[in-house]
Amino acid sequence: MVKRLVLLGFVLLSVSCGGDDAGEPTEVVLVTHDSFVVSKPVRAAFEQESGLRLRILQSGDAGAALNRALLTKGNPEGDVFFGVDNNLLSRALAEDLFEPYEPPGLDAVPDRYELDPEHGLIPIDHGEVCLNVDKGWFAERRLAPPRSLDELSDARYRGLLVVENPATSTPGLAFLLATVARYGEPGWQELWRKLRANDVLVVDGWEAAYTAEFSGAGGSNGTRPIVVSYASSPPAEVVFAGKPLDEAPTAVVEDSCFRQVELAGVLRGAQNESGARTLLDFMLSERFQADLPLSMFVFPVRDGVELPEAFRRFAVVPERPLELSPEEIGSNRDRWIREWTSIVLR
Amino acid sequence: MDVDRAPLGRLQLAAAAAIPIAFLAIFFVYPLATIVGRGLAESGSSTFATGETLRIAWFTTWQAALSTALTLAVGLPLAWVVGRFAFRGRSLVLALVLVPFVLPTLVVATAFVAVLPGRLDRSVPAILLAHAFFNVAVVVRVVGGYWAGLGRTTEAAATVLGAGPWRRLREVTLPQLAPALAAASALTFLFSFTSFGVVVVLGGPRIATLETEIYSQAARLFDLRTAAVLSLVQLGAVAAIVVVASRLEGRLLGGRSSETARRVLRRPRGRERWLVGSVLGSSAVLLGLPLAALIRRSLSTPTGIGLDHYRVLRRETSILLVTPLEAAANSLLFATLATGLALAVGGLLALALARLRPGWLDALVLLPLGGSAVMLGFGFVIAFDEPPLELRGSALLVPVAQALVAAPFVFRIVAPAIRSVRVELREAAALLGGSPLRVRREIDLPLVARALGGAAGFAFAIALGEFGATIFVAQADRPTLPVAIFRFLGRPGAENQGSAAALAVVLALLAAAAALVAERAGGRRSPL
Numbered sequence: 001m002v003k004r005l006v007l008l009g010f011v012l013l014s015v016s017c018g019g020d021d022a023g024e025p026t027e028v029v030l031v032t033h034d035s036f037v038v039s040k041p042v043r044a045a046f047e048q049e050s051g052l053r054l055r056i057l058q059s060g061d062a063g064a065a066l067n068r069a070l071l072t073k074g075n076p077e078g079d080v081f082f083g084v085d086n087n088l089l090s091r092a093l094a095e096d097l098f099e100p101y102e103p104p105g106l107d108a109v110p111d112r113y114e115l116d117p118e119h120g121l122i123p124i125d126h127g128e129v130c131l132n133v134d135k136g137w138f139a140e141r142r143l144a145p146p147r148s149l150d151e152l153s154d155a156r157y158r159g160l161l162v163v164e165n166p167a168t169s170t171p172g173l174a175f176l177l178a179t180v181a182r183y184g185e186p187g188w189q190e191l192w193r194k195l196r197a198n199d200v201l202v203v204d205g206w207e208a209a210y211t212a213e214f215s216g217a218g219g220s221n222g223t224r225p226i227v228v229s230y231a232s233s234p235p236a237e238v239v240f241a242g243k244p245l246d247e248a249p250t251a252v253v254e255d256s257c258f259r260q261v262e263l264a265g266v267l268r269g270a271q272n273e274s275g276a277r278t279l280l281d282f283m284l285s286e287r288f289q290a291d292l293p294l295s296m297f298v299f300p301v302r303d304g305v306e307l308p309e310a311f312r313r314f315a316v317v318p319e320r321p322l323e324l325s326p327e328e329i330g331s332n333r334d335r336w337i338r339e340w341t342s343i344v345l346r
Numbered sequence: 347m348d349v350d351r352a353p354l355g356r357l358q359l360a361a362a363a364a365i366p367i368a369f370l371a372i373f374f375v376y377p378l379a380t381i382v383g384r385g386l387a388e389s390g391s392s393t394f395a396t397g398e399t400l401r402i403a404w405f406t407t408w409q410a411a412l413s414t415a416l417t418l419a420v421g422l423p424l425a426w427v428v429g430r431f432a433f434r435g436r437s438l439v440l441a442l443v444l445v446p447f448v449l450p451t452l453v454v455a456t457a458f459v460a461v462l463p464g465r466l467d468r469s470v471p472a473i474l475l476a477h478a479f480f481n482v483a484v485v486v487r488v489v490g491g492y493w494a495g496l497g498r499t500t501e502a503a504a505t506v507l508g509a510g511p512w513r514r515l516r517e518v519t520l521p522q523l524a525p526a527l528a529a530a531s532a533l534t535f536l537f538s539f540t541s542f543g544v545v546v547v548l549g550g551p552r553i554a555t556l557e558t559e560i561y562s563q564a565a566r567l568f569d570l571r572t573a574a575v576l577s578l579v580q581l582g583a584v585a586a587i588v589v590v591a592s593r594l595e596g597r598l599l600g601g602r603s604s605e606t607a608r609r610v611l612r613r614p615r616g617r618e619r620w621l622v623g624s625v626l627g628s629s630a631v632l633l634g635l636p637l638a639a640l641i642r643r644s645l646s647t648p649t650g651i652g653l654d655h656y657r658v659l660r661r662e663t664s665i666l667l668v669t670p671l672e673a674a675a676n677s678l679l680f681a682t683l684a685t686g687l688a689l690a691v692g693g694l695l696a697l698a699l700a701r702l703r704p705g706w707l708d709a710l711v712l713l714p715l716g717g718s719a720v721m722l723g724f725g726f727v728i729a730f731d732e733p734p735l736e737l738r739g740s741a742l743l744v745p746v747a748q749a750l751v752a753a754p755f756v757f758r759i760v761a762p763a764i765r766s767v768r769v770e771l772r773e774a775a776a777l778l779g780g781s782p783l784r785v786r787r788e789i790d791l792p793l794v795a796r797a798l799g800g801a802a803g804f805a806f807a808i809a810l811g812e813f814g815a816t817i818f819v820a821q822a823d824r825p826t827l828p829v830a831i832f833r834f835l836g837r838p839g840a841e842n843q844g845s846a847a848a849l850a851v852v853l854a855l856l857a858a859a860a861a862l863v864a865e866r867a868g869g870r871r872s873p874l
Contacts, residue, residue: 005648012800023624029739033381034829034832035664035836036664036822037664037833038667039664040662043667054374054741055821055822055823056667056821056822056823057739057821058817058820058821058822059723059727059819059823060720060723060817060818060819061564061565063562063566063568064565064720064818065567067564067568067570067724068723068724068727069566069777070568071381071724071727072727072738073726075731075732077727077731077739078739083718086707091568117536154675161395165551167551167562168551168566169547187773201545201549202550202551203468203550204546204547204550204551205546205547206836207452207835208452210838210844211835211838212455215418216840217839217840217843218837218838218839218843219643219646219840219843219844222841229838231787233838236837236838237837237838237839237840239839240837240838240839240840240841240842241839242647242648242654242839242840242841242844243649263788269535279597294664295664295665297837297838334567334597345552346549
């Protein structure tokens, strides 16, 4: 009986998974990390307009996904790769993984997001990593929340900050890069020594930091009122509060924000190259770009895309976020992480 | 005739072994060898020092040993209760111990942080406690199940001869239980040795095991060479440990009289009642606290206690392409397929190897538990990239990956049951004119059926909760429940966190229900 069930299941699965190889390609495959989300109607719109089925392969976090793409260079798993950020960019470009393509929508994207002049990788979204503070916690104690990175080492804020380990977490790495961008060397090392003395808590990833340790997260028992998260976290707290709110319970420390841009490109050796281009065109279209804030909680790179109300009211898009060039990150990242580890953890 | 080989002839044996061996060769050895080979071929010297590798390997080993000891300490009293006594709710207890097993690490870790006293979290003790919490099911079900098949005659004789309770335990009960103890310890040890989520979440950033280090080398630092070397170290260590364990087991394998549970299990009497009650009570507190925290979280809404978060089950969200209910259906389908595969692979292997004394072949069956999930995931991608094995992106890989984890359990539960079928019983049947096939059908099969039922419940729970490998092969269209939970956890907002908790509770209920069903099915087919 069990065996028959297994057999039946296999048959069903193979019928439903098998695409036909002959003739015109009928699907386009997007390879990405497991934070990628597209809402159902938007995917349906793409499939309707292009006549192609959109299949999405997710393979671990951004680092793991890119490594998979590198491993399958020449015989890729899909047609488009999405999810290279500025921290990984130099690595992706050095391996010559992408076929250059310039979608028409690129005209509407400000130059500051175009990190690859060859257009192998096209910017799709940006999301700033910023310190978030629990407004209620500070109000209760009549304490002003920190307004800058400098203030974090103040005795007033002792034991209040939780950060992610840059060796294991994307926002953690971005925050380390923020301190490098702000203070240079050896200033950033000095700041982290002070933060350690000021009892900073380091956890492995965003979930542990934000949902378990941060006091301002909805439904959390956390005790620390300052956390490394995203510029989009305050509007998310409003949208997903489970009840109407007039004000976001958390706020962003603008001075601490570091820009992250996520890019996508046509994989070299793609089975369906024209489909891949169609998909990239779509990803820069207003429809897809307008969907980004509420699906992935990031900002569109395209100019003039209207943001949802929660974002208009509660999100701060920092005017001049901290930045480092992808080349600088690429050649120093591993060393910075090693130094950070020995300063903060050893 | 050679009754000892009666269950299957040599040829049949070889045929029975061929299928599972082919499965393991194709889906475990081949992809892992491909990725490790690729890593070793990479040029450049590794920045990772030998001293560091040894330090991490040593820590991995001793934390796994301590975790195993703690798990035994927590699990054995409960194994005694379910292995010796009949009481109302016994099968419920057997089903409920499986619940921690399926819960996503991330969810449990959060619950753990909430109930751990003071700043015990992010420390080695927190890791050990969590390992005990997750693995107590292994001890209770493997040892308890085996115990329930042991006769009371030897113990009774020892009592008559004047042996006190401690002496009885040391000289009669423990030697009889040795095979099950060895199996449960080996499985717990391996799970603790290669555990990932518990170590990164509860251990904090200062603690690394081989598995977590392989992950950061492979997926963070892109140092495939170091990851390959560490994978080999991990596999080697695992192989050495399981070989030693099964040698030990082979030596300890004592005589065992197989009786059926109905006669062995009896209601507790007198002082026993008090003991059984206190074991059940304290286990409920130990295992129940994190669960209670989870359930409370799933029920607390901004407007008080309510079922609001459970409504997410049928809701389209911007986070998933399907409703969580469909994700639950995917989970059930994949877990059913994986259970079938694991029963076939583990069961056939047990049948093929059962007539041999436990040895290194037994040990090899456990090896998939020692493979690093991230390396296996990468291995799948580069090994299955051409016809006839163009399987990349195929949904089939989900149940295959889950079955790889579950099959060793099936084997370790079923093999002792087959081995314990009394030779005399079979001899008698053969003497009375039963053909080998008939002996197998009427003597072996019913006795094994109960073990298979228990193993099926286990395999199903493992497949249901599997995350480490699934996340590497799952498709966006067909997320499983743990993947859905992970997505909700990764978004800010009280609603998303509440949804994650509610879905975790649903997952727990599914696992417990499946275990109950498997228990019933296996039980009905057992004789008498």
